[in-house]
Amino acid sequence: AQSVSQHNHHVILSEAASLELGCNYSYGGTVNLFWYVQYPGQHLQLLLKYFSGDPLVKGIKGFEAEFIKSKFSFNLRKPSVQWSDTAEYFCAVTGPLSGAGSYQLTFGKGTKLSVIP
């Protein structure tokens, strides 16, 4: 079975600091990788995704993530965070579990990011 680990439960940063949130997954086959963000009181929103190709993917709001297959990792980065980035961040994986028809997301536990102005 797939599993996803996010190393940090809560990260506190000052504005303009750089951010890196760790994500490791266990599934050894072909995977699709996602980062979702949940702003306070809002629904999960897709930040970025990796399916294939360039392992460095760019998402919305200046976020990027790097897929390193040998490390089973998909870490999220942002060079300079803003107060408005305060949210919970979820790494998620899908793999073709049963052929066509469904790609359930397996989520990590989430990392709460607090950015101090």
Added chain:
Amino acid sequence: EPEVTQTPSHQVTQMGQEVILRCVPISNHLYFYWYRQILGQKVEFLVSFYNNEISEKSEIFDDQFSVERPDGSNFTLKIRSTKLEDSAMYFCASSGEGGNQPQHFGDGTRLSIL
């Protein structure tokens, strides 16, 4: 941008009662999902639905649970006889053609079982 909508936003129910959570997926989407998140825990997959039938379900999705697409727009999750441990946030999601399309989530329904 089209959204997935869920109702109600908060449902309080007595243990043993039936509850129906409703979702309106994005109109041209074909895959539908329910997830739940118990307070302080991971978001967990419950069930996926495609072509008017369940395509996958997790071990959480036992006989107490059922899903339905009663018309062309709604997608419902029914819990037949609720237990205290069913208290959680329930998220509906939908995605377009091709199973690896990103899933779009609703705001969730907070279910509180008393």
